[in-house]
Amino acid sequence: MTDAALPFDTAKLDKLAEVAVRVGLNLQKGQDVLITAPVEALPLVRRIAAAAYRAGAGVVTPILNDEEVTLARYKHGQDQSFDRAPAWLFNGMAEAYSNNTARIAISADNPMLLSEQDPAKVSRVGKATSIAARPALEKITRFETNWLVVSYPSVAWARQVFPGLADEAAVGKLADAIFAASRVDRDDPIAEWAAHDARLHERVDWLNGQRFAALHFQSKGTDLTVGLADGHAWKGGSSKARNGIVCSPNVPTEEVFTTPHADRVNGTVRATKPLVVRGTVIRDIAVRFEKGRIVESSASSGEAVLKELLATDEGAAKLGEVALVPNDSPISNSGLLFFNTLFDENAACHIAQGQCYSECFENEDLSKDEIAAAGGNSSLIHEDWMIGGPDTDIDGIKADGTRVPVFRAGNWA
């Protein structure tokens, strides 16, 4: 698609690229940049490359994926191909992160790409890919370099969000929603991001001052107590990576988040939005936790994919993240369901199955064993799913049993 044919204001795409490089990555002179993106996102890839070089980047390397090539495996692949993954590429990425390369992922996936494929094959590919990607993913979850996820309005994604509209209109509307949520529809997005970041840090500081032992979520279908990891720390907005660079890894972002205790989660919880995993939409998730582990799970569609996901490994049925997002926030107020975790997780309180973030501890230099001893979960996967809504009440519970209102009716108490 040439720029002339893009059905949205490309000046805002320019601003999104600037925000990605200057706020999201906070790219430093001489840093190399690795961009992963679908081919369709090339108009943003090119703008980010230009913005990065203007900011003094070393070399910018895009790794572009193509949906047709992804589908070719399911259409034509023979049995042995579904347990393979390009480990060499992920090992290369891990080497890049070790050498101070900044990383941008452009999220523009077709939520339904794999919905008509055999869930068993989708799961096998997902698992093989997760295993191969682990050395690279661990460097991101350990926050070894500055990284960022940002979005681009692809046609297939726009069709899912605006099913009644013609492609051009749908892409235009999705673009506007992305631009608004990413705060690039304002005159000075950089200043807007600084003010937003300060507000998120106020919330983080308050939560860290409270030293809650657990959070108790209550809403229709949900009565869940999430114990927090020993020595956990709340994070949100900008944060310092281990390479010393303060970056904002999600554009947009509305969440503050921390590490739950992998063995201290009990009760029932109902998803308030569909979850898109591996090209499949999973609807109406309901699960019951017992001593940290999901012991019952159901979904009205995509249940097979959900169960495959939870069976990935020992840690996949336990929590690695809990995050708070008020109901009265820009993405939530848009009223849109994005079928994209980057957006939907920033519209509602959420929890994540799988790997925890080692940065979410007071001591950021804990070893793997120390993280596990403090209750931090370990897994090949990290999948956020949304549990907050307009009726969500949350209490913070201190070690002595004292309860402090945190959310009432979906917003900060």
Next chain:
Amino acid sequence: MTDAALPFDTAKLDKLAEVAVRVGLNLQKGQDVLITAPVEALPLVRRIAAAAYRAGAGVVTPILNDEEVTLARYKHGQDQSFDRAPAWLFNGMAEAYSNNTARIAISADNPMLLSEQDPAKVSRVGKATSIAARPALEKITRFETNWLVVSYPSVAWARQVFPGLADEAAVGKLADAIFAASRVDRDDPIAEWAAHDARLHERVDWLNGQRFAALHFQSKGTDLTVGLADGHAWKGGSSKARNGIVCSPNVPTEEVFTTPHADRVNGTVRATKPLVVRGTVIRDIAVRFEKGRIVESSASSGEAVLKELLATDEGAAKLGEVALVPNDSPISNSGLLFFNTLFDENAACHIAQGQCYSECFENEDLSKDEIAAAGGNSSLIHEDWMIGGPDTDIDGIKADGTRVPVFRAGNWA
């Protein structure tokens, strides 16, 4: 560009993908495939992925490059960016080749992409990239895995080959030329390739039987004696890679080739076609060799890029390959100048500056030191340039001084 908009017969593109996978790579069940290509070549990338999966591929991974991102470095990059290269990606590729991954490069480059950029910056990027790519390139020049270069008709390339035509017509004509040269315009390309391969092997066997010590090239502006490496072997057509797979690394191919002696090349030689290097067209190259090394060089345009190229390292001004192609062959008979080495080198006898192929020795397991002792050249670069034409005479010279006619008036004697 969607398939419907492609201005050529896509059934022939299907055949090209089949030839690439079945003849070029001779892909074995379970082998992974790495494809490098410009984004514009996606219609061929997708067909190759499908053909590879049908043939039992493990996972097919495209690494797509984009000209706008390449240009962004020259337009916006600051000084420090011109000595950087993504070593992590090349190291990953080297790992892939070590693990039996087959490799396809789709050649569709815009020959003029970098022609308006500062040659010094182009050279710095080229050198940094060559150094970073060396671990991967060495595995290809050592023929550790089955590999292939094949072409796709991009718009910018077609404009260069057919400057008077509208884009659609130019792409259509370039596509026809690629399909004809690649023998996919016939009913049974696989059988045509088998017959062609048998003819090339006849030439190879004859040359290896002669045990020439040198070749003497004579034509207008050229009087060049190319000593051959001790224990050299001629190759051409299909050949067995070190992973045991017999593949045909160039589609199309018309050449038979071997390793010259790096110190035994003397005389003057004039290029018979322009050479495209690093996005620059170098015209009318004329050089003089003394004891293997180029001691004088000139070009009517692109001379600065030529001199930078020859100064890359110790081996860049010496020869690493000599190849014989008759004037009466399909690509030559098309009368087209392709500005693309894969095609132009298969239309004329040529020599290559830089790295030799270690497979071009009777003993294919020589160490680096043994290759050097036998006269095999070593360099970061390998650049073919064309020296044959309709008036080319070549004599083979045996160790005892006996001369045997090899070419007369451009064709096999």
